[in-house]
Amino acid sequence: MSRARTGRRLSLHGLPLRGRLTLMTTAVFAVLGCGLLLLNWLSARQLLEDNRHLVEPASVVDPARTESSPTATPQGSSVAAVLTSPAQDFEDFQHTVLSDLLLRSLLLLAVFTVLAGLLAWWGSSRSLHRLSQVTAAARRISTGSTLDERLGLTGPRDEVRELGNTFDAMLDRLDRSFTAQRRFTSHASHELRTPLTLQRTALEIPLAQGRVPADLRPAVQRALDANARSERLIAALLTLARGESGQLTPHPADLEDAARDALADLADEARTAGIRITADPTPAPVAGDPSLLRQIALNLLANAVRHNHRDGAATVTTGTVGGLAFIEVGNTGPVLDPDELPALFEPFQRGREHRSDGSGLGLAVVRAITLTHHGELTATPRPGGGLTVRVELPTAPGTGHPGPGT
Structure with missing residues (x-):
């Protein structure tokens, strides 16, 4: 039993939000409709009971006359008259009315439940359409190279529009942050290039002129190698900043x-x-x-x-x-x-x-x-x-x- 319930919960969780909203709305309508049907049936029964004295009996036959003389039919046969009491007539009448009322109410409830499900599907689709726009735009932005796109949702000022505005505000902050980061990387790399170039020149000139003692040459060469690695790193940072800028001709x-x-x-x-x-x-x-x-x-x-x-x-x-x-x-x-x-x-x-x-x-x-x-x-x-x-x-x-x- 527990496994069946778990599988049922998992299958419902696997439905899209539109399907779950439709099922929930339809189920609520069906439950409330059944409650209303039951109350209506009980009210009709109570009304009939309260007005029992107004219902006329179908027929009242004298027992003595019924036993002594048969009733002739047009075909010449005789049938004994049936004794009918007002209470029995009323019970038959009440049963017929309540049965018909219940059957017709169930049929109408079924029809209107289907209509409620269709209307719930249509309404949830319209309500979630703008949410789908938010999702599609977020997917495009997440796979793109820039943060220039904005949702700019229009329509009623509801929760979905508030979500879109919040999303746009977040994109503005991210865009400013990434732009500042790229600008800092670019400016810092440019500023570091000049002192590194001066350092390299200051080391290469005496090394090329032979003015560096032999015991110091390995240290000078290591400094030049470190300088070259720094210049390559700065060049890579500049290229990365250019690549992330999104500004191309x-x-x-x-x-x-x-x-x-x-x-x-x-x-x-x-x-x-x-x-x-x-x-x-x-x-x-x-x-x-x-x-x-x-x-x-x-x-x-x-x-x-x-x-x-x-x-x-x-x-x-x-x-x-x-x-x-x-x-x-x-x-x-x-x-x-x-x-x-x-x-x-x-x-x-x-x-x-x-x-x-x-x-x-x-x-x-x-x-x-x-x-x-x-x-x-x-x-x-x-x-x-x-x-x-x-x-x-x-x-x-x-x-x-x-x-x-x-």
Whole structure:
């Protein structure tokens, strides 16, 4: 019994809110209708009992005459007259009236219960339509790259409109907060570039002129290496801030060119690490910021080279399919748990096996730039270890045709 009740509760909880409101309203109407029907039936019975004296008996026959002489019928047969009392006539009349009243009331209750269910479904649909608008807008905003969209609900000033206004106010605060964060990151990175450049110059000049004693050269070189890592980190932060800004002036670009530039930039690093790169770049025209799109290819390939095994492999493919341009980079490496993938695209997150020169911003930059260009990013662990990352972007107008390499 308890299992059946639990299953019933779970099935009701699985219904959408509109269905639960309809069932609740219909059930309330049916219960109240049954109560009203019962009260009406009892009232009718009481009224009949109170007015019993007004009902005329159907017939009263004298018993002596009935026993002594039969009544002739038109057909010539004789039938004994039936003795009928006023109490029995009234009971028959009352039973007939109450039975008909109950039957008709039940039929009307059934019809009006169905109508109540239909009206409840229609009313809940209209009431929840604006709530569905809030949900749809929240879903669009959560999957978009900016917080510019607002609900701006109109209509009656009810709870749904109050929810929409509260949601808009929350978006305003989030937008201001994220804008201030990006502005701070951008300004701080710009301000840090100048002293780092001066430090690097101050160290490189005496080192190049041979004025640094031999015992101090290792320390000076370590300082230069630290300076270079700081400059790379600042450059990555600036790129991340640009990618998250959502402010783009689209220009014609091609992911194939971005992939070729990345291959050229990382050729020496891949050769030193013993990574074999297989490339299949084909035209993948898009509209966007060419410098940011180059960062997508560069960061994906750098991630494939740096998070790899010695003598490992990496692949780079670009092309178009289904009206989308794509770049896909795969690499061998450590086995990844699918639950780890979302964290890899957060700032300053690294895999379990990483090199010391990584900033932990590469994949975060890729995600930010992809969202700003209204694209989609997917990451899939490889069965034997490693990762495959695919970025899909809308093709440039007039070039949405499938290309090779798909």
